[in-house]
Amino acid sequence: MLFGAGAGMLAGLACGGGSGDDARPAVLAHIGHDVAAPAFATLHERAGALVAALEPLCAGPDATTLAAAQAAWSEERDAWSRVLPFGFGPLPPELNALDFWPVRVDTVETAVAGAPAAADAGYLGGLGVSAKGMPALEYLLWGEDPGAALTAFQSEDGARRCGYARALAVDIEARTDALATAWASEYADALATAGTGSAAYPSLKAGVDEVINKSIDACLTMVKGKLDNPLGNLSGAAEDPSLMESRFSGRTRADLQANLAGVWAVYHGADLDAPAAGISVLVAALDPALDERVRAQYARTVEVLVAVPEPLTEALVADRTAVQLARDELDTFRRLLKLDVASTLGVTLALSDNDGD
Template identity: 35%
Template sequence: MSRSAALAAVALLALAPGCAITPIEDARQELLLSWGAWLLDRYDATAAAADALETQVEALCAAPDAAGLAAARDAWDAARRPWKEAEVFAFGPYSEEPIRLGPKVDFWPARPDSVRAVLADTAPIDASQLGAPAKGFAAIELVLWDPDGAPLAALAAEPRRCAYLAAVVPDLAARVRELRAVWDPAGQDFLGELTAAGERDTQYASLQLAFGEVVNRVGYLLENIRAEKLGKPLGVTAGSAQPERVESPFSGRGLGDIRDNLVGARRLLLGDGAGDLGLDGYLRGRGRHLAPLLTARFDAALAALDALDAPLTAAIEADPASVEALFDRVGELQRAVQVDVLGALSVTVGFNDADGD
């Protein structure tokens, strides 16, 4: 489904008979509808890229060579990008039981021993029977960038590695589509829990609470980047440096993951300039002009990220001062969201329930 089609579908929720909503609530609802359409689009892009990854992995396993390995790695990266942009929505069916699909797609920190245990076993591989640490992005990453040796030689010498990829790569696409279906108004409609809050019996008692949930999640994401993705590996929030805790450690994509997170957060707050709504327009309507502050803070964080020209693990060891600068800039952006933005919206900073996986 295209983004415009998704927006049209979720907009029907706002037009249900008997709905009496104030103009301010209409604006909040319109934002939630736009954000929901964007989320569905990001999940569509992830699933489509995961399908392409499956095709590349099949070709690689049929004839292992350097070009095939590079193509499979590029396909993994292409699937990773829209998924990480959407991480601000890591709540509801992403993280909560009984569904909790997020860790099945993107378990972190990675647990290499869980993957190696499957590779060392001889039983048939059934992705539905694997625990979250043994499948998803991190598991596929380990096989394609094996830190223990030459991944291409291992793929050629150990048929089980290709059998493993043949099980977990399609499962990745399936779990992303399952998560999308839970959010989809035409599916289980978790999105309606937000957009129809206060109009029907939903998880959120009012549209203000639903709206505050999403805006709070932007702050949580920035807090997680600062404390978990940078602070713990750097040793700032964990007592001693733990570079092995970086995200996407085998591919060296940790900084790319952070960049994609920031792109997604910026999209929600500032829009994309192509008709998709951002929170800044709503704030302007309330007489609060925070776009210059937010733009400056995003630009500063991205500039600090761009100043790092090595994978995050290497940068922590070779240039910790530059990583600390990124840590500080993300902290300044986090404060702008959790103090200035939430204050302007009369939204209380909530409890960050993220647990790192």
Template identity: 25%
Template sequence: MKTLKLMVAAFSAVFGMSASAASNQEIISHISYNVISATYVEFAHATVSLKQAVDIFVQNPNESTLAQAQAAWRGARMPWESSEAFLFGPVDSLGIDPMLDTWPLNKQDLDSVLAINTPITTDMIRGLGTNLQGFHTIEYLLFGDGIRTNSRPLSQFTQRHFEYLQAAAQLEMEYAVALANSWTTNYNPEDATTPGYSAIFAQPGANNPFYTSDAAVMEELVNGMIAIADEVANAKIAEPMGADISSANVGLIESPFSWNSLNDYTFNIRSIYSVYTGTYRTSKGPGIKAMVERHNPQLAQQIEQHILACMQLIQAIRPAGGGDMGQAIFTVDGRQRATQAIQALNQLQAVLETQVLPLVDKQ
């Protein structure tokens, strides 16, 4: 218990603690502009960096440029996974989520495309299924199959690997930039007169096309946190584990090729932390915690600590000898640590459902 408290303290120092009394409108405005929009803008910039790193690697393939491209993939993964507590608005209505991040990857069909002579372009990939583009296609091409190692040997790269990598990275960047633009500038690409979704989200009211009240926005935010807590616990972690070691399935793990799965899950819970505390990077302001504080300051603080503990418990799943989720689920102690994380996440989900969501109607 002492060790866990120290870990929580460390996370608190990194992400910051913020809890100040604020109105619902102040909470909504801050989260809209300084958490959600800021996350998507960072994500767009990160995909530009990924495209640039992929281009450099293709132009001069060596161990160093490959490592830089892999690092850029992980760098883009962080803000994307840190957005999953707010998978509403344009990311949903424009169908951007599946184009960016469908998994599992259809590896068999991808290998088939790589084996034929059809020209590889962004438009060609755009026309394929969502499980032949996006993050996990790029991941497989950069990192390999992830079975014994999380880095593809240079000798395995072909000209078509390079072409697919560049086209897929270009497409990923286009989707990410469109998503950022939808929040900052214009949420409906078919109507140039519409504002950025951040303005819509931040100004609920009778004339708002999506949110007629503060309560509607607050409910959207709390339900977003509930949904990702449930998904991480009961899909992303639990499903690959199976009922026992003999039924564990690496194919159900997100980001299995790069061994980045546990970071993905941690960033997912960080998205809860960002919405709850109003903290993203250096930006600090009121989050959902401020609403909880008006009713129960002690509960508000306990929930923040619980979120941080969940993040730490996810990281603790990692095998001591190295590896990631794909290795942990095949060991008894790794599965025990994963079960502890699942239990904590389910407790967090229950608290959000039973003690936070009802407060939305008490404003």
């Protein structure tokens, strides 16, 4: 049982009341300024590096220049995966144009075949989202079989193909620039000033609700979209590696690890070696045992996910049990956020399709 002023302060945290001791403004400011804004800045910085890596590849496609472009794409993909819990503010309108998957190979090949010698924004503007974004560029940089991408870039039509790949990278850079600018110039402040003048969040509760709901949604995307679908859990079908993201580069697991790291940065805070500054602060104030349970489940989820061998597309068939276990531990983590953390903090849950609980 809680007594005295401490009980009043904690009740204020849970119910949305005002208090000079309310930690929510500091937590939201930290998430906006120290977690989200830097994550989007890194995303844009790595997008610029990806454009730069395409230049030598197009000028002289060989194993070295291709490997450098692939490494730049992987770095950008890691940064993208970490912003998954920030599926609000300026991000939603850009989601499909940046990350349409599973890749429709035929659509990408048709776009390449119809591209001018120097594809540009004007040409991309007339195409659908299935021909754009990081997954389409991944396909061009790796191909469906080992060695296929280099052979294609060195072919008679290789310049057109690489020109299209570069146009995709330029488009990604422009879109991530807009996202990074929006977070740096206004959206971090919108979150930090929830309840004190924010046009987006009229109350502190609205800000906390947004952050918690989007972390839950991120976990739902990992569980349902990225694992249940290829596992066949939703349809009863056989395992289907073609439904996995980043399947050409073989970094499906790395994407999931980065997704989870992004959610954890929201929960713990930007600096993993420092005391908690994120949502954990609010949870620990109300229910220290729950905070410890969340931390233990996060560690368990990381452990099980790391144990699944890459590429996950092969493990899906060769070691389905390991993939299913990773899915189940991720879902346990999600359910802790949705059923326990949200309830403890008095969060009004948003409706999500097919979450099952």
